[in-house]
Amino acid sequence: TGFALTATPAGRRADARAGKRRIPRFATAGRVADVEVRAGDWWWTGSVVGPDASSACLSLAVDGSLAVLLAGELYNQDELAGALGDPGLAEAGDAQLLLACLKCYGPHAFRLLNGRFAALAADGGALVAATDHCGGVPLYLTAVADGRVSVATEAKTLLAVADVGAGGHPVAGLRAVRGSDGVHQVPAGGAVVAEAAAGRPRTRLVRTWTPPLHRRYLPERQALREVREALERAVHRRLRDGPGHTAVLSGGIDSSAVAALAASADGALHTVSMGTDLRDEFREARLVADHLARTRPGPPGPRHTEIRIGTAELLAELPWTVWASECTDPEVVEYLLPLAALYRRLPTGRPLRILTGYGADIPLGGMHREVDRPAALDDAVAHDMDTFDGLNEMSPVLSGAAGHWTTHPYWDRDLLESLVTLEAGLKRRHGRDKWVLREAVADLLPAETVRRPKLGVHEGSGTTSSFTLLLREHGVPDARIAAAKGAVVRRLYDAVVAGAAHPDEIDLAHETKAALAGQDAAGP
Ligand code: IOT
Ligand code: MG
Ligand code: MG
Structure with a gap:
């Protein structure tokens, strides 16, 4: 399951609609559906993808100025419901439960979750884009100069919904993604908070988990x-x-x-x-x-x-x-x-x-x-x-x-x-x-x-x-196999992610040759 959406400050709904929107091509199989939701002080427009069956790990909850879109699932519903003092919430559905957590804790709600998810949330003027403690569901983000923020669970789809050409901003604390200007990956255990009020998107990164450094001896x-x-x-x-x-x-x-x-x-x-x-x-x-x-x-x-x-x-x-x-x-x-x-x-x-x-x-x-x-x-x-x-x-x-x-x-x-x-x-x-x-x-x-x-x-x-063996057949000496594998993988990435080609269009032998030639040109 996944999504690719642009959040536009609500005062500028016309822009949200007018934005040049292509239907993104997700690697995730399933039905792609259009989304247009009023979420807090934002409009969310774009696409979601998921299977039709009930096992779909994709859910949306909206309540007043709060909204949550969850691609994935939670594993500690009982704890969360306990923290909120309402055991009934454990059965309410994951997006609903997360919404209740947000109401209580704000973006720090993400510090409470044990799950496998990427989420987009709105709390009035604040937009939150978060992934779980291990970045188990990858999440990409681009912030454009006019206050819009686009987020997607696949980098390749972000290019379709976001007007990155309009000038993606660097976002403090986020890694830029290879070959895609202005596209960043939300770090594992990270929640990016953007404020709608600002003309330029003002973003900050909230850390929600970090690998522990201490060690314990137990009998x-x-x-x-x-x-x-x-x-x-x-x-x-x-x-x-x-x-x-x-x-x-x-x-x-x-x-x-x-x-x-x-x-x-x-x-x-x-x-x-x-x-x-x-x-x-x-x-x-x-x-x-x-x-x-x-x-x-x-x-x-x-x-x-x-x-x-x-x-x-x-x-x-x-x-x-x-x-x-x-x-x-x-x-x-x-x-x-x-x-x-x-x-x-x-x-x-x-x-x-x-x-x-x-x-x-x-x-x-x-x-x-x-x-x-x-x-x-x-x-x-x-x-x-x-x-x-x-x-x-x-x-x-x-x-x-x-x-x-x-x-x-x-x-x-x-x-x-x-x-x-x-x-x-x-x-x-x-x-x-x-x-x-x-x-x-x-x-x-x-x-x-x-x-x-x-x-x-x-x-x-x-x-x-x-x-x-494939690389040996292309004449790569053993000492250079590891480097050649890297060159082939990056070449494929540039074609199917940054270049938006479909994997079935790729001729592996051709790409391998090209990757090796590029390597030779670059020297040992
Ligand atoms: P390995 O631990 O052998 O396999 C990972 C999982 O893949 C297995 O637990 C199993 O569920 C599935 N699997 C593996 N082989 C088969 C098979 N033949 N048929 C069906 N299922 C299979 C590499 C590794 O050794 O895999 N993965 C490491 C970590 C990678 C290092 N990453 C890192 N440093 N960031 C791992 O921990 O799984
Ligand atoms: Mg193994
Ligand atoms: Mg293993």
Whole structure:
């Protein structure tokens, strides 16, 4: 789900209507609908996109001078309703609940939310554009000199609704987006507040979350109990449209733990595993799926599907992956490519709610297999928590391009804070990586799964090797493969995001050649 809207100060409604508006082309699949809403002292005009089904994570609430448009969902409705002193609000719907929070707390309401969302809100003259604690639903913004502010969940669509040519302003505290003048990304845990009264938009950034820097030592048993309970809650909060949720399962500890906890609450859980002709983790994933089918009470057992994709077909998904994720980091694109390819091969017809194990390796230092000293492991965790913002690796558009919604329990705000702050010796312990997680769920999974060494999605699917082979075929020497991958990814980004081309129009071989030629021209 997503939106691309321009907010115009209400006194200038004519401008809102007259503005040259093109229908934006979202990567998110679904029905695109026009919007024109009076929101506080603003007019919101533009488009929203979402599936028609009831699982649509897109909602609007308007009440007097307050308005909220929410693309995404909340996971702590009970806490919020408690804070507002009205338990009934927990069931009111997420946009309505957020509106009640705004009425009480103003823009600081966003500090209370545990969710996966991008939101636009109006409170009288104040306009607030916010994303969740991890920027889980990316949000882009441009402020134009005449007081209008445009916001969109996909950078490429902002160019269609905003008159960026009229001179986008730099916005203090926001990162400019590559190749798109005047377009900025709202940082993870950030809410941009703009005031309507000003002739020029006066904007300020309110920080609503920041990765914790402190660390806690807990006795083993207490750490295990805390992680188990937080993971259980994070998974259960995300089972909303059931039965029949989907879990993407590699058979590694992260996704297996999610699948096991989801299966205990959803008897019709569907697990799915992808592989290529080069490599797969089918045996490891099947082991978990069979175990869950055996150990869960009563029929029906979880259904499990294997999807094998040829390497050429996989690489053909590169433009789609960049189009959906709007990511320019070649390593992250290698993690996302197999998942994007998988999402596009799931059954269509009804939007699926997909749980992943994505992100567990960041707070637990799982990607850093070489590191064994606690000091170095904690450095790596701190670095990764400092640098994830803007990579868009959690973006729902990756599956949204196929019409499905993803949610990542490990980046639930409560669980993430618990995992990040654990002292590094609890993460790597007794010679094992991600020890605290492995032990916390050991009773739910086969012993082999609990002990299984980490394998990245880019490795287990053969993605890294396929991309490397493509470049070798183009004559790139091994020492320059990594740089060449970066050049190709940025070239694709410039075509499908900044250049607004559709991924199906992209000729990968041609773009690869052009990217490599550009690199040669630029020198080593
Ligand atoms: P990995 O942890 O292997 O996979 C991430 C998730 O993708 C898994 O938990 C699972 O839900 C799904 N998945 C992986 N492989 C398959 C498969 N073959 N079939 C179906 N589903 C699968 C990279 C990584 O190692 O992935 N992701 C890291 C973090 C990246 C680093 N980012 C950063 N420093 N900002 C992660 O933590 O997930
Ligand atoms: Mg993982
Ligand atoms: Mg893995």
